[in-house]
Amino acid sequence: MEVVRNRDPYPDLRVKIGALHLQNPVMTASGTFGYAREFASLMNLHRLGAVIVKGISLEPRLGNPPPRIVETACGMLNAIGLENVGVEGFIADKMAYLRGIDVPVIVNVLGDTIEEYELITEKLAGVEGVAAIEVNISCPNVKKGGVAFGTDPKMAAAVTRSVVERSDVPVIVKLSPNVSDIAAVAAAVEDGGADGVSLINTLIGMAIDLRSRRPKLANVIGGLSGPAIKPVALRMVYQVARRVTIPVVGIGGIDTAEDALEFMVAGATAIQVGTANFINPRASEDVVKGIGEFVKKEKLPSIRDLIGTLKLE
Amino acid sequence: MSQYQENATIIRYEQLSEANIRLTLQSDAIAGAARPGQFVMIKTATGKDPMLRRPFSIHQTSSTGRLQILFKIIGRGTNLLAHCRIGETLSLFGPLGHGFDIHTERPACIVGGGMGIAPMLFLAKRMSRLKKDTAGDTILFGGRTQMEVEPLVRDFQQIGMRCITATDDGSYGREGFVTEIIQKLKLPQETVIYACGPEAMLKQLHIYTQVKKMECQVSVESVMACGMGACLGCNIPAHDGHYVHVCYEGPVFHAKELVWK
Numbered sequence: 001m002e003v004v005r006n007r008d009p010y011p012d013l014r015v016k017i018g019a020l021h022l023q024n025p026v027m028t029a030s031g032t033f034g035y036a037r038e039f040a041s042l043m044n045l046h047r048l049g050a051v052i053v054k055g056i057s058l059e060p061r062l063g064n065p066p067p068r069i070v071e072t073a074c075g076m077l078n079a080i081g082l083e084n085v086g087v088e089g090f091i092a093d094k095m096a097y098l099r100g101i102d103v104p105v106i107v108n109v110l111g112d113t114i115e116e117y118e119l120i121t122e123k124l125a126g127v128e129g130v131a132a133i134e135v136n137i138s139c140p141n142v143k144k145g146g147v148a149f150g151t152d153p154k155m156a157a158a159v160t161r162s163v164v165e166r167s168d169v170p171v172i173v174k175l176s177p178n179v180s181d182i183a184a185v186a187a188a189v190e191d192g193g194a195d196g197v198s199l200i201n202t203l204i205g206m207a208i209d210l211r212s213r214r215p216k217l218a219n220v221i222g223g224l225s226g227p228a229i230k231p232v233a234l235r236m237v238y239q240v241a242r243r244v245t246i247p248v249v250g251i252g253g254i255d256t257a258e259d260a261l262e263f264m265v266a267g268a269t270a271i272q273v274g275t276a277n278f279i280n281p282r283a284s285e286d287v288v289k290g291i292g293e294f295v296k297k298e299k300l301p302s303i304r305d306l307i308g309t310l311k312l313e
Numbered sequence: 314m315s316q317y318q319e320n321a322t323i324i325r326y327e328q329l330s331e332a333n334i335r336l337t338l339q340s341d342a343i344a345g346a347a348r349p350g351q352f353v354m355i356k357t358a359t360g361k362d363p364m365l366r367r368p369f370s371i372h373q374t375s376s377t378g379r380l381q382i383l384f385k386i387i388g389r390g391t392n393l394l395a396h397c398r399i400g401e402t403l404s405l406f407g408p409l410g411h412g413f414d415i416h417t418e419r420p421a422c423i424v425g426g427g428m429g430i431a432p433m434l435f436l437a438k439r440m441s442r443l444k445k446d447t448a449g450d451t452i453l454f455g456g457r458t459q460m461e462v463e464p465l466v467r468d469f470q471q472i473g474m475r476c477i478t479a480t481d482d483g484s485y486g487r488e489g490f491v492t493e494i495i496q497k498l499k500l501p502q503e504t505v506i507y508a509c510g511p512e513a514m515l516k517q518l519h520i521y522t523q524v525k526k527m528e529c530q531v532s533v534e535s536v537m538a539c540g541m542g543a544c545l546g547c548n549i550p551a552h553d554g555h556y557v558h559v560c561y562e563g564p565v566f567h568a569k570e571l572v573w574k
């Protein structure tokens with residue numbers, strides 16, 4: 001009998017996060033890809049799995065004074081201070097373009113209080129073209145003495161519940177790595193009703209100028225990103241994926257398809273390309289291409305067959 | 314406004330002084346699209362350290378697709394660039410940012426201080442091509458010592474504008490700061506000042522042009538990760554209490570738009 005071979009030149013890269021269907025597992029990390037339009041002339045946006053836009057707050061924010069960034073060994077620190085146009089400005093000025101790119105648009109949201117998260121979610125509900133919400137819970141909760149929502153499982157679950165109740169699209173919660181047990185936070189967020197978790201956000205760090213003995217960032221401390229954090233991110237994705245049943249989205253120092261695939265082996269259903277976008281605006285598209293080549297070369301029925309295939313003795 | 318990522322071959326290497334290097338690159342797409350005052354982001358290492366590209370103003374371009382950068386060796390990135398050889402390729406991204414607004418009907422005074430002279434050759438050349446007459450135009454160009462100034466003089470003199478040079482120590486040209494010399498030039502009020510250099514120099518020019526009610530365009534520097542408006546890391550305070558971003562709203566601004574400390 002003749003064996004029917006799959007002659008489709010396009011490998012099956014489709015993945016799912018709750019009700020969110022992606023043509024491939026590659027997204028752009030919030031805060032590294034502007035509102036996508038900035039990259040339109042430099043790459044093929046429609047090749048991406050999804051675009052995640054710069055974090056949006058209820059009101060516009062000016063962000064922190066300069067200097068906001070500094071390069072460190074194989075990475076960079078940033079303290080942008082969440083500069084953004086605010087949810088109303090975003091819907092009015094940015095959504096029209098984003099609706100036309102033919103790729104799911106995920107809106108990253110942030111707030112200082114649970115009420116702010118609720119209001120943003122309500123404003124986004126029903127907005128055409130919003131495919132999912134990613135909740136940034138690394139912000140300080142001003143009503144709880146400035147402790148970040150994401151460092152306390154109870155607060156993380158409460159924010160998740162509030163957003164999920166008001167959202168008409170899937171909700172992904174972006175976890176902070178600046179905790180001792182990230183899997184416990186992930187489990188709490190899953191209980192809160194999240195459709196997926198994404199991790200990791202940046203690791204808090206600092207850099208000092210020895211000559212002046214001053215911090216290199218005006219904000220003194222900032223978030224570390226880039227290849228320097230990849231081993232930490234990989235470890236956390238591995239731990240979280242073993243703990244929760246919802247899809248995990250891996251983030252942290254992904255430059256190449258190999259990096260992305262390692263995260264998937266560790267248990268990630270999808271991944272985000274972040275800091276690499278700054279160095280190579282085509283990085284995310286290159287990762288998509290590399291993943292496709294890998295699936296073909298390894299003769300995998302689909303990319304889904306790679307997820308969580310880490311071999312332990 | 315097209316931007317390109319391009320692997321550019323180094324075709325000429327000039328060591329102008331101990332720390333100042335000029336590289337000529339074959340970079341057809343970027344050179345063809347560039348305007349004076351714009352910049353390129355260059356990857357200085359093949360690996361991940363330094364990870365980020367570094368911004369360089371475009372020193373000049375040619376119709377044959379050549380692009381030059383002029384830089385001083387100050388850190389690891391520029392040190393790596395200084396060790397490049399002819400025939401090697403560098404990853405360039407550009408042209409980026411908002412360049413100078415050239416007024417073709419008004420006299421110009423182009424002011425460069427130290428490495429701030431880098432984008433001014435491109436500006437002066439483009440200006441002399443666009444203007445009917447450059448007899449009323451001046452290039453004022455200063456540095457700390459003879460070493461910084463002299464190697465570039467011939468390029469500027471060829472343009473046909475009045476060319477005045479100065480050094481802080483008087484070792485070449487006039488002695489003193491360009492900000493002192495400009496006051497003695499009795500420039501007509503309609504003159505447009507185009508400047509690039511240290512912040513203290515730009516601030517003095519801002520004060521001078523405010524008093525004289527003259528237009529002053531300045532090219533400023535900032536650290537930046539992406540160069541294209543994605544990272545938002547290159548903000549500087551604007552006069553209206555907001556921030557502007559050097560990479561896409563600049564690097565050239567009207568001096569009065571900015572806050573001068």
